[in-house]
Amino acid sequence: MKALILVDHGSTVEEANALLEEVADKARTYRDSPFDMVEHCHMELCEPSIEDAFRKCVAAGASDITVHPYFLVPGRHSKSDIPRMVAEAARDFPQVSYRVTEPLGLHDKIIEVVFERSLV
Template sequence: MKALILVDHGSTVEEANALLEDVADKARAYQDSPFDMVEHCHMELCEPSIKEAFRKCVAAGASDITVHPYFLVPGRHSKSDIPRMVAEAAQDFPQVSYRVTEPLGLHDKIIEVIFERSLG
């Protein structure tokens, strides 16, 4: 089973945290998804944590987990902190393969969204 975990920084503002849950809901509903399950989590400041999301995926039967930092640009969190935290979560599950992707970054679809929002 393939799982996707979306991870953001986490916030003390509930509205910010709820947005990632909404993104995960949209990903779950996506008809052509290559993933059997999608979870969300936060790097810090609130729950669920990376470790909790990883454990939830494994408990549901995931053997291949992709973790996507829901960040726009690469930085310390996406390049160092999140990969380290995912590796720590994965230590208890050596039978599970995992990878951490690059953040959203520069992509034609991002440019399309910028133009769409800019033009109203």
């Protein structure tokens, strides 16, 4: 079973945290999804944690987990902190393969969204 975990920084502002949950909900129902399950989590400041999401995926039967930092640009969190935290969460599950992707970064669809939002 393939799982996707979306991870953001986390915030003390509930509205900010709820947005990632909405993104995960949309990803779960995306018709062409290559993933059997999608979870969300936050790096810090609130729950669920990276470890919580990883354990939930494993408990549901995931054997291949992709962790996507839901960040626009690469930085310390996406390059160092998140990979370290995922490795710590995966330590108890040597039978599970996992990878941490690059953040959103530059993509034509991002430019389309910028233009769309700028014309509102």
